Amino acid sequence: MDRRSFLKAIAAGTVSFSLTPSGVLAKMPDGSKEFVGVLVDTTRCIGCRRCELRCAQVNNLPLPDPDDKKVFEKERWVSAEHWTIVNRHKTSKGTFFIKRQCMHCCQPACAAACPVKAMEKKKDGPVVWNPNCIGCKTCAFSCPWGVPELEPKPFPKIGKCIFCWPRLQKGLLPACVDTCPMEALIFGTRRQLLDEARTRIYKNPDRYHRYIYGEREVGGTSWMYLTAAPPEEMGLKREVGKKPLPENTTGFLFAVPYVLVLWPAFLLGVHKATERRKEVASKENEEG
Amino acid sequence: MTGSLISELKPKGKIITPFNVISGLFILVGIGFMIYRFIYGLPAVVNEAPGFPWGVWIGFNVMAGVAFAAGAYTLTFVVYILKNDLYHPIIRPTVLNGFLAYVFYAGAIVLDCGRWWHIYNPLIGNKFGVNAVLFLIAWHFFLYMLAELVEFSPAIAEWLGAKRLWKVLKGMTIGAVVFGITLSTLHQSALGALVLMAEPNIHPLWWSEWIPVLYFVSGIYGGISMVLVEGWISMKAFSDIIPEKFKKQYPNIAVGLAKFAAGVMFAYLFMKLLVLIHGRHWDLLLTPMGYIYIIEVIGLTFIPFLFFLFGAKNRSVGLIRWAAVLAMLGIILNRCSYVFIAYKWYVPLSERYIPAIPEVWIALTIVVAHMWAYRWVVRRMPVYTDPPEWAKEDH
Numbered sequence: 011m012d013r014r015s016f017l018k019a020i021a022a023g024t025v026s027f028s029l030t031p032s033g034v035l036a037k038m039p040d041g042s043k044e045f046v047g048v049l050v051d052t053t054r055c056i057g058c059r060r061c062e063l064r065c066a067q068v069n070n071l072p073l074p075d076p077d078d079k080k081v082f083e084k085e086r087w088v089s090a091e092h093w094t095i096v097n098r099h100k101t102s103k104g105t106f107f108i109k110r111q112c113m114h115c116c117q118p119a120c121a122a123a124c125p126v127k128a129m130e131k132k133k134d135g136p137v138v139w140n141p142n143c144i145g146c147k148t149c150a151f152s153c154p155w156g157v158p159e160l161e162p163k164p165f166p167k168i169g170k171c172i173f174c175w176p177r178l179q180k181g182l183l184p185a186c187v188d189t190c191p192m193e194a195l196i197f198g199t200r201r202q203l204l205d206e207a208r209t210r211i212y213k214n215p216d217r218y219h220r221y222i223y224g225e226r227e228v229g230g231t232s233w234m235y236l237t238a239a240p241p242e243e244m245g246l247k248r249e250v251g252k253k254p255l256p257e258n259t260t261g262f263l264f265a266v267p268y269v270l271v272l273w274p275a276f277l278l279g280v281h282k283a284t285e286r287r288k289e290v291a292s293k294e295n296e297e298g
Numbered sequence: 299m300t301g302s303l304i305s306e307l308k309p310k311g312k313i314i315t316p317f318n319v320i321s322g323l324f325i326l327v328g329i330g331f332m333i334y335r336f337i338y339g340l341p342a343v344v345n346e347a348p349g350f351p352w353g354v355w356i357g358f359n360v361m362a363g364v365a366f367a368a369g370a371y372t373l374t375f376v377v378y379i380l381k382n383d384l385y386h387p388i389i390r391p392t393v394l395n396g397f398l399a400y401v402f403y404a405g406a407i408v409l410d411c412g413r414w415w416h417i418y419n420p421l422i423g424n425k426f427g428v429n430a431v432l433f434l435i436a437w438h439f440f441l442y443m444l445a446e447l448v449e450f451s452p453a454i455a456e457w458l459g460a461k462r463l464w465k466v467l468k469g470m471t472i473g474a475v476v477f478g479i480t481l482s483t484l485h486q487s488a489l490g491a492l493v494l495m496a497e498p499n500i501h502p503l504w505w506s507e508w509i510p511v512l513y514f515v516s517g518i519y520g521g522i523s524m525v526l527v528e529g530w531i532s533m534k535a536f537s538d539i540i541p542e543k544f545k546k547q548y549p550n551i552a553v554g555l556a557k558f559a560a561g562v563m564f565a566y567l568f569m570k571l572l573v574l575i576h577g578r579h580w581d582l583l584l585t586p587m588g589y590i591y592i593i594e595v596i597g598l599t600f601i602p603f604l605f606f607l608f609g610a611k612n613r614s615v616g617l618i619r620w621a622a623v624l625a626m627l628g629i630i631l632n633r634c635s636y637v638f639i640a641y642k643w644y645v646p647l648s649e650r651y652i653p654a655i656p657e658v659w660i661a662l663t664i665v666v667a668h669m670w671a672y673r674w675v676v677r678r679m680p681v682y683t684d685p686p687e688w689a690k691e692d693h
């Protein structure tokens with residue numbers, strides 16, 4: 011995608027914030043201080059599944075058939091070979107479509123759990139996978155949405171949305187954002203996206219439910235959702251909580267160095283004490 | 299020396315026994331499944347349900363297996379640090395058992411790792427995930443195996459008749475014991491910490507910030523139960539080589555261990571109660587998941603606790619054995635709960651992970667192979683039998 015069409019994507023439709031491509035994308039690889047993200051406006055999505063197809067093309071995955079509407083009959087979930095999916099939900103506000111993928115958490119449990127830093131949070135926001143992975147699946151176990159998955163192959167990789175990190179580094183938009191004909195996906199920094207989301211809710215109180223899913227979930231995510239009905243009606247789980255999950259293990263990990271130092275000292279102390287007692291006892295035995 | 303060594307490596311005793319034939323065939327089929335897994339990948343032998351990354355290998359072999367291996371560090375603490383000589387006769391079998399458990403059950407991790415050819419990455423530093431719990435576990439398993447090997451090594455030196463080496467190794471015991479206890483304290487609880495981050499995925503009756511402590515404490519009585527069950531089997535299987543004085547001593551040891559286990563289980567049950575009160579999920583007790591919780595906590599923890607208590611009081615080794623078996627089942631259920639039973643409990647049964655037969659077969663193959671290795675060592679080295687004259691300890 012060239013600069014011109016990028017400008018078009020940004021300037022089009024209701025996207026009201028001013029994003030200059032050089033302002034965000036050019037700085038991306040060397041780290042602007044902010045995470046980038048995508049705002050998904052589910053009220054605009056028409057369920058064309060072009061994002062699914064483009065994602066598979068860009069990432070060399072098995073190609074889905076976007077015209078197959080039967081897939082909407084059942085709620086689907088992402089997999090190692092299908093990194094993004096569009097679901098249809100009947101809600102109290104009508105029928106809507108929703109694109110799902112990795113949320114690119116601000117403090118991802120998957121990356122915190124990985125023993126070899128194969129799951130990695132880039133300082134620009136995307137959570138990517140590296141091939142030094144050992145396939146232990148702790149990332150999959152820990153993700154609150156169950157996103158990472160091992161490919162069902164003899165020599166598998168972990169498959170999940172990587173926010174088109176190679177494209178972002180070249181200054182391109184994520185493939186799905188680039189391809190969406192409805193501007194249901196808006197790319198920007200997290201802060202800009204939150205401003206935009208609030209503005210939309212404020213300006214169209216009838217169109218949107220007053221909640222930005224992903225603003226606070228598990229400490230905030232890079233991908234965020236606007237919905238017409240309450241998010242749980244769109245399959246967006248509220249039970250994941252607001253706490254950044256890596257905090258759950260910091261207490262334990264903090265204690266490790268203390269145990270490593272104090273425990274041996276204590277054990278050796280007791281050992282010395284019991285040894286002396288034993289010597290005394292055996293001497294008394296001999297004398298007595 | 300070499301000649302005798304080769305004869306030592308040969309099987310001892312009768313080769314064709316019902317146990318050997320059945321377990322041998324079992325292992326052969328299991329190895330077949332393992333080869334199949336490495337050639338055709340995990341889905342070839344494992345029931346893969348989307349959203350359930352771990353199954354019986356992690357829940358049963360790794361998590362429960364490591365809890366059962368905790369007997370080694372518990373007893374080395376009692377014998378070498380507290381200097382309680384009552385348990386001295388079982389220290390070698392227990393350390394041997396612990397060492398082999400780590401070798402075989404940590405091996406289960408290799409099976410479960412999708413990208414096993416990279417398994418050494420956390421150790422060689424192809425990126426250190428220093429802040430990841432599993433990174434800590436990988437290193438601890440590795441170092442702990444070394445510590446256990448050092449603790450057991452005098453028996454190997456006695457077997458080989460290496461007197462000088464024996465002195466050196468013997469001198470390293472206390473260091474290895476202290477190191478081993480420290481590592482165990484950390485990685486027993488670290489296995490609990492491994493599931494902490496999956497908070498939204500684990501049923502509220504099971505999840506609590508105290509999981510690492512609960513794992514640590516339940517590991518202690520799980521380890522003691524294992525020592526008791528292992529003693530029970532060994533007394534039968536090796537009755538021809540076990541010295542008479544050990545057989546006489548054994549009821550005292552069993553009663554002592556039962557008292558110890560009962561004490562630890564009391565503490566554990568008390569903590570479970572506090573966690574339950576604190577979590578305020580009473581209502582969930584009367585749901586299907588709640589029943590599993592009740593089976594685990596009442597049926598397979600509280601009941602064996604009572605059995606241990608009365609078994610110790612009446613000096614009934616039979617009751618103590620049953621207590622140990624039930625307590626071990628409780629630990630297996632507990633660990634598997636975290637890994638796949640209470641994990642994503644909201645997923646309907648039809649979409650859940652149910653272990654496949656080859657998978658369970660492999661899990662049990664690991665157990666049987668562990669028994670074979672154990673028997674091989676016990677039949678050769680002074681584990682139950684007395685060490686040679688030159689290696690008599692002064693106490």
Ligand code: SF4
Nearest residue numbers: 112113115118120153
């Ligand atoms: S949604 Fe899951 S896979 Fe994606 S960043 Fe968050 S924890 Fe990682």
Ligand code: SF4
Nearest residue numbers: 124143144146147149
């Ligand atoms: S499966 Fe790979 S990426 Fe996931 S936690 Fe394990 S090593 Fe890290």
